[in-house]
Amino acid sequence: MTAATRSLLLILGLFGLGLVISGAYVLSRGPERAAGAAAIGAPFDLATTQGARFSDAGLKGEPHLVFFGYTHCPDVCPTTLAQISSAFAALGKDAKIGALFVTVDPERDTPEALRDYLSSFDPRIVGLTGTDGEIRAAARAFRAYYRKNPPDASGGYAMDHTGVVYLMDREGRFIGALNLERPAADVAKELSAYL
Template identity: 45%
Template sequence: MLIAIRVFALMLILLLGGIWTAAWLGRAPGEGVADAFLRRIGSFVGADMPAPSAGGVQLPQGLALGGPFSLVDQTGRAVTEADFAGRTLLVYFGFTYCPDVCPTELGTIAAAIDELGEQGAQVTPVLITIDPERDTPEALADYVSRFHPRMVGLTGTAEQIAAAARAYRVFYAKVERPEMSAYLMDHSSFIYLVGPDGKVRTLFRPESTPEAIAQSVRAHLRGT
């Protein structure tokens, strides 16, 4: 069983790596690699990816992200998607040992909520770890408090994290090298705008500005 899981994981990594390479080689003039990757994913599942909107990347028709999950928050309480029903979320998959991109994107989320002013109270920022081996509830509690007082940190078993990542089409893999004193995690780096129904409404590419995210969130809140 363990061998089968490892073979499946390897095949998934190779598949996503191949799609990423094809996206990089076949992107249109002026198109970012992340946008090209999403377009390739949309084509892979049988849907065309439309051009990015001003505030994010719209999902192709027929491609649904998000949904049920069972995790543990930074207080040690078991939670599911039902605990967030009716709320608008900004969700990011990362890990506390991340040296660069994770703190940058989480800082962007916090800045976007501040940019929203009073409307920011309607949005809950969420970090879902892809490194449950090290990211205990205690570690997450300390980490998320550095970015926003209302940021929620979620962890769980390896199986629970894998299930949540599949629901959001998140790629992640452990990276270990002889010269490294501790392992890192390679992962996709999108911010997800999740509606009150638990479904993803918009993806934000890495390095999206807080202003662009806030603009998209405002439009979403007007429509809910």
């Protein structure tokens, strides 16, 4: 392959990436959504740690954050949940906002394990689980990725997963990815605009 061919392929690849990014931007624009494009946060139906059903209809009425992870996650999940908890604390205990922590590891994350894990974080964070099919459907609804890694010598395993925190408005529409890598007061100020 010549240098000119490699350069052309690189340019075409960057152009394609630009189309994907601009398409994701259009999907996040609510009413301006491209005709025929599926919404992020499309219909899903999962179970809470208390056994109640929670669907996309439950997102309506107050803003929600949605995050996919698992309880055996070594760093990203506990850090993200702590950041969400800090932002919620900065908003105040009476702020009408919720967060959903959707497990991508229902094999280990039983309702009891999920409930116990989330007891260390803000009580407005609701744990959701379901069958493999229900979790896959929810992940598709949010364009989230996850994959179980091969087990190690002890039989344990890790999960690769999307680290995006989805911000949904009070109508259940996707606003954008929430940046938690800043002071909790700044995150709370952004969230307060949707309350």
